[in-house]
Amino acid sequence: xxxxxxxxxxxxxxxxxxxxxxxxxxxxxxxxxxxxxxxxxxxxxxxxxxxxxxxxxxxxxxxxxxxxxxxxxxxxxxxxxxxxxxxxxxxxxxxxxxxxxxxxxxxxxxxxxxxxxxxxxxxxxxxxxxxxxxxxxxxxxxxxxxxxxxxxxxxxxxxxxxxxxxxxxxxxxxxxxxxxxxxxxxxx
Numbered sequence: 001x002x003x004x005x006x007x008x009x010x011x012x013x014x015x016x017x018x019x020x021x022x023x024x025x026x027x028x029x030x031x032x033x034x035x036x037x038x039x040x041x042x043x044x045x046x047x048x049x050x051x052x053x054x055x056x057x058x059x060x061x062x063x064x065x066x067x068x069x070x071x072x073x074x075x076x077x078x079x080x081x082x083x084x085x086x087x088x089x090x091x092x093x094x095x096x097x098x099x100x101x102x103x104x105x106x107x108x109x110x111x112x113x114x115x116x117x118x119x120x121x122x123x124x125x126x127x128x129x130x131x132x133x134x135x136x137x138x139x140x141x142x143x144x145x146x147x148x149x150x151x152x153x154x155x156x157x158x159x160x161x162x163x164x165x166x167x168x169x170x171x172x173x174x175x176x177x178x179x180x181x182x183x184x185x186x187x188x
Contacts, residue, residue, distance in 0.1 A: 002066045005077055008059035008130070013037070016044050016055040016138050017149045025154050036157055043152035047145065051179050054078040054134030055145065064127045073109040074129075080107055081133040088125045095128070148178040 017040055023029070029036060048055050060078055076083075083105050089095040103112055110129070135141045138149075151172040159170070 001064055001068060001071065003077075004063045004065075006061050006063075007054075008061050011041075011044055011048065011054075011058065012056040013041055013044055017146060017153065022150060022153055025150050026157060029157070032157075035160065036153075039156035039160065040149075040153045042156050043149050047149050047152060047179070048078075051145065051182055052077055053080075053142075053145070053182065055138050055149070057132060057134040057136050059084070060131055060133050062129045062131070064129075067125065067127065073111045075109050076105075076129065076131060076133070078133045080135070081105075081131045082107075083110070084130040084132060086110075086127065086129050088127045090125050098127075142182065144178040145182060148175045151175050151178075 019033075019037065019040070022036060022040055026036060044055055054060065060076075060081075062076060064074070083100075086098040086103065087095040088098055101113065103110055105111075139146045152175060155170075155172040
């Protein structure tokens with residue numbers, strides 16, 4: 001099975017890591033708002049990919065191809081999630097909606113209600129899942145992730161001109177510890 005994942009809506013950086021909080025952390029660097037905003041965006045993007053979790057609530061689209069009949073469940077990446085729609089299609093045939101009564105989703109895994117393989121009925125089809133994923137209030141729901149983002153953004157800002165191997169490979173103290181229990185393992 002092959003999967004392509006695309007964010008349909010952009011990350012709301014202000015909701016994930018308020019600029020006021022970041023400026024306090026950086027001791028309010030004057031006249032460098034754009035550089036700070038860029039460091040924030042880079043930190044949030046890195047963190048989101050590292051933990052496999054959407055930091056703010058937004059729309060995602062996962063497209064599955066090369067499906068096998070052995071799959072009993074699909075774990076959606078970038079949780080916590082809720083499903084909007086599932087469609088399936090074959091080349092040259094209009095996409096069809098998979099009825100919500102045919103599957104259930106527990107927030108992590110998507111399964112058929114009949115208990116048969118997810119893709120036994122699909123074979124050579126392409127399946128597209130549109131869903132919402134992420135936190136409504138990162139600071140309240142996962143404060144460790146927001147703290148890790150704060151540390152990373154500060155690190156990216158302070159080390160923006162460094163180009164040594166050690167500087168490029170360094171990570172702020174505590175980031176891995178903060179995200180270690182939250183991280184979603186991703187297998188390639």
